[in-house]
Amino acid sequence: MDTPFRLPPLDPPDAAEPGAPRRGHTAAILAAAERVFARGGFDAARMAEIAAEAGLPKANLHYYFGTKERLYRAVLEDIITQWLDAAAAWIVPGRPPAEALSGYIGAKLADARARPGASRIFAAELLGGARLVMPFLAGELRRRVSEMSAVIDEWAARGLIDRIAPAHLFFCIWAMTQTYADFDVQIRAVLGPETTEDETFAAAAATVTQLVLRGCGVRA
Amino acid sequence: MDTPFRLPPLDPPDAAEPGAPRRGHTAAILAAAERVFARGGFDAARMAEIAAEAGLPKANLHYYFGTKERLYRAVLEDIITQWLDAAAAWIVPGRPPAEALSGYIGAKLADARARPGASRIFAAELLGGARLVMPFLAGELRRRVSEMSAVIDEWAARGLIDRIAPAHLFFCIWAMTQTYADFDVQIRAVLGPETTEDETFAAAAATVTQLVLRGCGVRA
DNA sequence: GACCGGGTTGACCGCGCGGTCAAGAACCTG
DNA sequence: CAGGTTCTTGACCGCGCGGTCAACCCGGTC
Secondary structure (H helix, E strand, O other), X not given: OOOOOOOOOOOOOOOOOOOOOOOOHHHHHHHHHHHHHHOOHXXXXXXXXXXXXXXXXXXXXXXXXXXXXXXXXXXXXXXXXXXXXXXXXXXXXXXXXXXXXXXXXXXXXXXXXXXXXXXXXXXXXXXXXOOOOXXXXXXXXXHHHHHHHHHHHHHHHOOOOOOOOHHHHXXXXXXXXXXXXXXXXXXXXXXXXXXXHHHHHHHHHHHHHHHHHHHOOOOO | OOOOOOOOOOOOOOOOOOOOOOOOHHHHHHXXXXXXXXXXXXXXXXXXXXXXXXXXXXXXXXXXXXXXXXXXXXXXXXXXXXXXXXHHHHOOOOOOHHHHHHHHHHHHHHHHHHOHHHHHHHHHHHHOOOOOXXXXXXXXXXXXXXXXXXXXXXXXXXXXXXXXXXXXXXXXXXXXXXXXXXXXXXXXXXXXXXXXXXXXXXXXXXXHHXXXXXXXXXXX
16 A cells, blocks of 8 residues: 555665664655755755755755755655555446546545645656656556556446547546646636636536546446 | 747846847757757756757857847747647637537647647746746736637537536646647656557547547537 | 958856765763 | 764865857958
8 A cells, every 4th residue: 555666776776774763854854855846846956945945954965865866766756655546546447437537536636736746746757758757657657557447448348438548548637637736827827816726626626527527428 | 820929028128139130040049949948947958958959159059049048938939939829720619619629639739749849848837837937828828718718608608519617628638638748758658669659649639539529518 | 451240169257056074962872 | 971873064065057258250341
């Protein structure tokens, strides 16, 4: 369930890491790093800024994480770990498609709202060519998608939904839900200041589920 | 039609700019800049790299564009200019909804395929908080969306499609089509090396149009 | 050819940032 | 309290990058 996902080590194998204490501070650093990386991605982030946000001297971050890249990797692992299970919880053969799909969409939208920084960091990583998460994409994620695709295909075979390319259906669901985290500036700017966040996410949920449920021809 | 969109000047009003020549080289610089900005966004881009890619000494870029930020702004203006008209060409009241929507989706997907860099630069700009394009989002784009929303609402009023929140419909269409440019690493990794680009985009077009047309309940 | 102005360029500069370090503080363990 | 180990931190360093500059090239004009 919450086994942390490990990005394969890049160059030197992740440093001794003895049974050391590594107490409280690391959590504060990770949280601050997630916030800072979320605005502007890896290159725009400043170690000094993360340190300030965490209320610690810069040298302390280096004590715990060594380099900026390793801190970044730790943040990414956190995000991936949290992500991998949302899909597995909803897209299962037993569940009726209407419930599974709308539940999944709702969960993804709620996540986009609650933790937009995570989504944005991942987006920036992909935009930048996915140098770090490539192994995850081609490995674990690919495997998960093919499992979930089997579920979709089975629903179609049982006549519960229309035929559709399952992988692309997921690409579309991810795109639509995460756009509300990644590009929320655009959404807020277009909808204008008079639209509340509640309204936005309610309309988003209605629209996305309508597109997906009817688009897949889900029988009620 | 192709009136270049101008981002409002930031600090000093865009430098004298006399009736000067400004010949060929600027185009080469802009093209190189688009390519370099596309991988990694503003901060990751190096002026020296752009110069190398354009086959010019770095000092030459500064001669034409002054600062990195101004060069970046020029690239963004290029992109926005090209973008504004795709929607206006397809989403018009006269056209039957099925044709308009599938045409628009096709055009956006073709653009994502042909010029992924442009989409990625814009995505990175939004992720980074849209410091430069904010006026565009809240101004011109917002206006266009409300115009296009009127078209959607009119189709719904005439019973040609179901009721749907028009702005969110556009957010979803943009998200689904641009994901094929922005996150193509992820898509390629998940689909695996045996899937060709042609297959990918054919399936993408089929899936997105199916979701949108049926999702909106477009009558044939 | 002399002059001029836009264009071109290699060499240079300053600073901001990631990373280091060495001198302690704090905390265990006997 | 002595000795060792884990943390903490201000001060420092080097380099990579955006930006500058002054010398130069070159086509046009009289």
